[in-house]
Amino acid sequence: MSSSHPGSSEKGLSRELVGALNELARVKRLLIALDFDGTLAPEVDDPEKARAIPEARAAVLRLLALPNTRVAMVSGRALESLEAVTDLPDNTLLVGSHGVEIRLDSDDDRVPLDAAEKRRVAALHDVLDQVADSFDQVWLERKPLGFALHTRLATEHNSRVAHLVARSEAQAEVDDLKIRAGKNVLEFSVRSTTKGEAVEHLRGYTNADAVFYAGDDVTDEDAFATLVPHDVGLKSGTGETLAAYRVPGPQQVAQVLALLADYREGGLHEQ
Numbered sequence: 119m120s121s122s123h124p125g126s127s128e129k130g131l132s133r134e135l136v137g138a139l140n141e142l143a144r145v146k147r148l149l150i151a152l153d154f155d156g157t158l159a160p161e162v163d164d165p166e167k168a169r170a171i172p173e174a175r176a177a178v179l180r181l182l183a184l185p186n187t188r189v190a191m192v193s194g195r196a197l198e199s200l201e202a203v204t205d206l207p208d209n210t211l212l213v214g215s216h217g218v219e220i221r222l223d224s225d226d227d228r229v230p231l232d233a234a235e236k237r238r239v240a241a242l243h244d245v246l247d248q249v250a251d252s253f254d255q256v257w258l259e260r261k262p263l264g265f266a267l268h269t270r271l272a273t274e275h276n277s278r279v280a281h282l283v284a285r286s287e288a289q290a291e292v293d294d295l296k297i298r299a300g301k302n303v304l305e306f307s308v309r310s311t312t313k314g315e316a317v318e319h320l321r322g323y324t325n326a327d328a329v330f331y332a333g334d335d336v337t338d339e340d341a342f343a344t345l346v347p348h349d350v351g352l353k354s355g356t357g358e359t360l361a362a363y364r365v366p367g368p369q370q371v372a373q374v375l376a377l378l379a380d381y382r383e384g385g386l387h388e389q
C-alpha cells in the first residue's frame with residue numbers, strides 16, 4: 119500500500135518499519151500508546167509551553183477518529199499537566215505520573231493519597247525544596263505523588279551534584295521512594311507504578327489485538343518491555359532501547375503516525 123494522505127510518506131523510513139506498520143494497521147482492535155515530551159513534542163525549557171508538533175497532532179487526530187482504534191498518551195507528567203499540553207478530544211486515554219493517574223472513558227482511575235503517602239510527599243517536598251534552592255537554575259515541579267527536580271538550565275556540574283544530593287537526601291528521609299532519571303530531570307514518587315504497567319492496563323482495557331508504542335526516554339523502556347510479537351515499538355531519538363524501530367525525533371514520529379493512519383484508513387475502506 120502506498121501513502122495517500124497529503125503530507126504523509128514512507129520517505130526516509132526503513133523498509134522494515136514500513137512493513138511492520140502495514141501489518142499492524144490490519145489488526146481488528148489497535149491501541150496506539152504515545153509518550154509526549156521528546157516523542158510528539160520537542161523539548162523546551164518551560165514544560166508548560168511544550169506542544170506536539172502540528173504534524174503529530176494532525177496524525178493523532180486522524181487516528182482518534184478511526185473505529186476500533188484507541189489512542190493513549192502515556193506520560194511522566196501529572197495528569198492535569200498532560201491534559202493541558204496535549205489538549206486532545208475526550209476519547210483520548212490519558213496516563214499521567216508514569217501510570218499512577220489514569221483517565222479512561224468515564225471517571226478516572228486515580229487512587230487518592232492515603233495519610234501515610236501525604237506525609238511522605240510532604241517530607242519529600244521539604245528535602246527537595248531545599249536542594250532546589252541551593253542550586254542556580256534548579257527547580258521543582260510538583261505532582262500528586264511526588265516531584266520532578268528539573269536541571270535543564272543548570273550547568274552540567276550543578277545538575278550532576280543536585281541530582282546526587284537530592285537522591286541521597288530524599289532516600290535518607292523517605293522510605294521506599296521510586297526515583298527515575300529522565301532527560302535533565304530526576305523524578306521522585308511515593309508510588310512505584312511504571313509506564314509498562316500502564317500499557318498492560320490499557321491493553322486489557324481496550325482489548326487490543328496489537329499495540330503501537332512510541333517513546334524517547336528511559337522510562338519508556340518499561341513500556342517497550344511489555345510489547346509482544348505483532349506489537350510495534352518505536353524509539354524517538356538516541357539511547358539504548360528495547361524498541362524494534364528507531365527514528366530521529368518528533369518529526370519522524372509524526373510521519374510514522376500519519377502513515378499508520380493512511381494504512382488504517384485504507385484498510386477500513388476496503389472492509
Ligand SMILES: O=P(O)(O)OC[C@H]1O[C@H](O[C@H]2O[C@H](CO)[C@@H](O)[C@H](O)[C@H]2O)[C@H](O)[C@@H](O)[C@@H]1O
Binds near residue numbers: 163196268303
Ligand atoms: O513521559 P513524558 O511525557 O516524556 O514526560 C517526561 C517529563 O516531561 C517533562 O519534562 C521534560 O520535558 C520538558 C519540556 O520539554 C523539559 O523542559 C524537561 O527538561 C524534560 O525533562 C515534564 O516536566 C516532567 O514532569 C515529565 O515527567
